[in-house]
Amino acid sequence: MLLGKGRDGVILTVENLEVHYGRAKVLHNIAFKMDEGELVTIVGRNGSGKTTLLKTLGGFLKPSAGSILFRGQRIDGLGPENVALKGIRYVFQDKRVFGELTVKENIELAAYPIKENLEKAVQKVLSVYPRLEKFLHSKAKGLSGGERQILLIGRVLIGQPQLLLIDEPTEGLAAKIISEITAILLSMKGQFSMIVVEQNLATVARLADKIHIMKEGVMFKEITDPEMIRQPSQYENDL
Amino acid sequence: MLQTIFYGLTIGGILYIISIGLSLTFGAMGIVNFSHGLIYAIGAYTIYAVMAKMGINFILGAVIAVLVSIPFSYIIEKYVIRRLYGESIDYAIIATYAVLLIGVDAIKWIWGASPLPISDPVGISIQFLTMEMPLYRLIIIGLTLLILIGLSLFFKKTIIGKIIIAGLGDREAVRGLGIRLDKYFAIIFILGSALAALGGVLYSPISTLHPYMGFHILILCFAVVIVGGMGNLRGTAIAAFSLGLVMAITGRIWGPAAEAMVYVVMAFVLMIRPIET
Ligand SMILES: Nc1ncnc2c1ncn2[C@@H]1O[C@H](COP(=O)(O)OP(=O)(O)OP(=O)(O)O)[C@@H](O)[C@H]1O
Ligand SMILES: [Mg+2]
Numbered sequence: 196m197l198l199g200k201g202r203d204g205v206i207l208t209v210e211n212l213e214v215h216y217g218r219a220k221v222l223h224n225i226a227f228k229m230d231e232g233e234l235v236t237i238v239g240r241n242g243s244g245k246t247t248l249l250k251t252l253g254g255f256l257k258p259s260a261g262s263i264l265f266r267g268q269r270i271d272g273l274g275p276e277n278v279a280l281k282g283i284r285y286v287f288q289d290k291r292v293f294g295e296l297t298v299k300e301n302i303e304l305a306a307y308p309i310k311e312n313l314e315k316a317v318q319k320v321l322s323v324y325p326r327l328e329k330f331l332h333s334k335a336k337g338l339s340g341g342e343r344q345i346l347l348i349g350r351v352l353i354g355q356p357q358l359l360l361i362d363e364p365t366e367g368l369a370a371k372i373i374s375e376i377t378a379i380l381l382s383m384k385g386q387f388s389m390i391v392v393e394q395n396l397a398t399v400a401r402l403a404d405k406i407h408i409m410k411e412g413v414m415f416k417e418i419t420d421p422e423m424i425r426q427p428s429q430y431e432n433d434l
Numbered sequence: 435m436l437q438t439i440f441y442g443l444t445i446g447g448i449l450y451i452i453s454i455g456l457s458l459t460f461g462a463m464g465i466v467n468f469s470h471g472l473i474y475a476i477g478a479y480t481i482y483a484v485m486a487k488m489g490i491n492f493i494l495g496a497v498i499a500v501l502v503s504i505p506f507s508y509i510i511e512k513y514v515i516r517r518l519y520g521e522s523i524d525y526a527i528i529a530t531y532a533v534l535l536i537g538v539d540a541i542k543w544i545w546g547a548s549p550l551p552i553s554d555p556v557g558i559s560i561q562f563l564t565m566e567m568p569l570y571r572l573i574i575i576g577l578t579l580l581i582l583i584g585l586s587l588f589f590k591k592t593i594i595g596k597i598i599i600a601g602l603g604d605r606e607a608v609r610g611l612g613i614r615l616d617k618y619f620a621i622i623f624i625l626g627s628a629l630a631a632l633g634g635v636l637y638s639p640i641s642t643l644h645p646y647m648g649f650h651i652l653i654l655c656f657a658v659v660i661v662g663g664m665g666n667l668r669g670t671a672i673a674a675f676s677l678g679l680v681m682a683i684t685g686r687i688w689g690p691a692a693e694a695m696v697y698v699v700m701a702f703v704l705m706i707r708p709i710e711t
Pocket of ligand 2: 245
């Protein structure tokens with residue numbers, strides 16, 4: 196299985212990470228390790244730095260200090276294109292599909308840089324959510340929020356993803372769709388290494404192998420005990 | 435009146451060909467590119483040089499002029515535009531304006547400051563209903579329509595086109611897929627510049643060449659881009675033809691007001707739809 200692929204089964208090592216926006220320091224001394232195949236969730240209030248951390252891991256932001264090792268190799272400062280080509284796939288907050296392109300073209304753009312066959316890529320996405328098939332040739336801006344999110348999640352599974360970074364997949368969605376997306380994420384669990392930023396603690400409790408709680412740009416607390424993870428009431432006051 | 439409309443469509447077509455690159459550079463990279471006017475002038479002066487000095491015919495001359503513009507736009511992209519990505523828009527204005535000024539001086543140095551004429555390369559008019567229509571102008575309209583269709587197919591059907599459309603909306607998301615967007619923007623920049631050079635070639639027989647021609651057209655094209663919406667391909671086409679018609683119709687009523695009217699329209703559009711930043 197995936198475990199043991201990297202050296203000692205660690206896929207990601209983050210050390211002393213600091214990130215600034217201009218002069219403002221937003222992340223302070225972030226450090227954590229993640230195992231192959233693990234599903235790590237990051238929780239925290241609005242503005243606590245979750246997206247900033249995820250974007251830094253994805254290569255969109257350059258840390259001002261510290262390092263990010265992916266299977267023992269440094270990836271900080273590589274830029275998002277190179278990080279993506281290593282198999283680290285990103286789902287942005289706010290369901291950012293390419294609205295002017297069709298659903299199929301949205302998939303095509305993901306398949307193209309990794310030289311994946313388009314039909315195979317489309318099948319992959321449809322295997323996650325067959326109902327997208329009837330929208331393949333419609334512009335993506337016509338999709339509902341839930342459909343957009345599922346398209347984006349399906350799209351990161353194309354080819355051989357190594358690590359998935361998913362930012363607030365259930366934000367702003369109706370309860371029914373949240374449970375559908377939670378089910379999709381659960382079905383992916385174990386097959387892929389994933390970091391999921393999520394504020395919905397019920398979802399977190401169902402998904403997580405590990406929880407990192409962020410507060411004002413620091414990793415404030417880590418929860419690894421499965422018993423505790425299943426009971427949000429135990430940590431909701433830490434947010 | 436029909437003739438006025440035809441004249442308007444000719445000018446509109448040329449404005450479209452030139453504006454498309456400007457609009458894409460603005461929409462995709464957030465860069466106001468004054469050096470676009472220089473490429474346009476390079477197109478015009480090259481066709482002049484090859485026709486007047488070497489006796490080459492117009493069609494071959496046009497091809498040469500477009501080809502000659504490519505190394506210039508390549509260099510401008512690589513050493514100026516690429517360094518301006520993500521910088522404040524003021525830097526882009528200053529840097530590309532400097533390129534345009536250098537180019538204008540180079541043109542004065544090589545060809546002198548006085549206007550140069552190019553004669554109508556076709557030289558025939560055709561009779562259409564009650565009016566005389568220079569065939570050359572009809573060819574321009576036809577060519578513009580071909581370019582319009584070609585570009586829309588390019589943006590709809592090719593992967594480069596789709597990447598640009600996606601990148602116009604969300605650069606970060608495109609890069610996050612592992613696509614080196616800068617490379618595609620460079621291709622589009624050079625394509626847009628080649629079209630500006632072609633615009634210079636096509637416009638020169640119905641106007642005159644002078645070192646400041648790049649400034650002049652640029653202001654009109656900015657109006658087109660503002661009215662059409664930056665990076666909006668269809669909007670650019672509609673705005674170019676509409677403003678071409680505005681110019682021709684106003685010019686028929688009172689010549690000196692033709693261009694002023696373009697800015698009146700632009701101001702009006704800005705009033706009802708301010709630029710989103
Ligand atoms: N582009 C930016 N420029 C300057 N400051 C920023 C920028 N983006 C975020 N910030 C600031 O950085 C801090 C962390 O923001 P971040 O988006 O990482 O938070 P978050 O935990 O993802 O919040 P949310 O739950 O609202 O998505 C906030 O104080 C925010 O205001
Ligand atoms: Mg966020």
